[in-house]
Amino acid sequence: MATSPAALTPLMPAIIRFSHVTVSVPDKTLLHDVSFTVNTGDKAVLCGKSGSGKSTVLKTLLGLLPVQEGVIEFQGQPLNVATLALIRRHTAYIGQEPVLGAETVHEALLLPFRFKAHRDALPSPARLEEVLARLGLSPALLAQDCARVSGGEKQRLALARGLLLGKSVYLLDEVTSALDEDSKQAVFAVFADPALTVLSVAHDPDWLACCTKMWQMADGCLSEVSHEYA
DSSP states (O other): OOOOHHHHSOOOOEEEEEEEEEEEETTEEEEEEEEEEEETTOEEEEEESTTSSHHHHHHHHTTSSOOSEEEEEETTEESSHHHHHHHHHHEEEEOSSOOOOSSBHHHHHHGGGGSTTTGGGOOOHHHHHHHHHHTTOOGGGGGSBGGGOOHHHHHHHHHHHHHHTTOOEEEEESTTTTOOHHHHHHHHHHHTOTTOEEEEEOOOHHHHHHOSEEEEEETTEEEEOOGGGO
């Protein structure tokens, strides 16, 4: 019997899986029966109106909101205290207004490496400049005060920190909202890497066009949509 090409394609392992997840707060259901899977290397996006539940999905995965019904899995393990540690080890969450947490950009990029878990992986000056260049940022930015950094630069510096830490999964909330066209292209090029898995929230048509999976959210419910939605 002949084997179809599809049957020869290896299945990519699931990184994130929501199975019939419902999240509620008093007097309101934030997510209702939400199910989806993000596999290794996927570039997935949640789109929809403000308040539809997109950011709630990311917060729930990070353990910031309790699950009333259903199951969330990360790398095949159900969400619990131990899994949250696994998520934090492999995942970078980057919002619209990242907090750099230091006086200068150089200090901000090296901040995570003060902790014991990352102390042995301190990046060299050449590595810092390499990662900045990938994101369209000048090495001169390293000496700049964080208070003088623009919103778009903050977003890219937060991405740089994730890359320096070797994060493989990125949870992105409107990460291109403050970027110009050249900066967006630099970010798109970074995330074209098949080793990086992305679950994002976005309205930007350019970002949506780069994603391989897309879901529409409305009133806490989720439905898959075709790529032509963008």
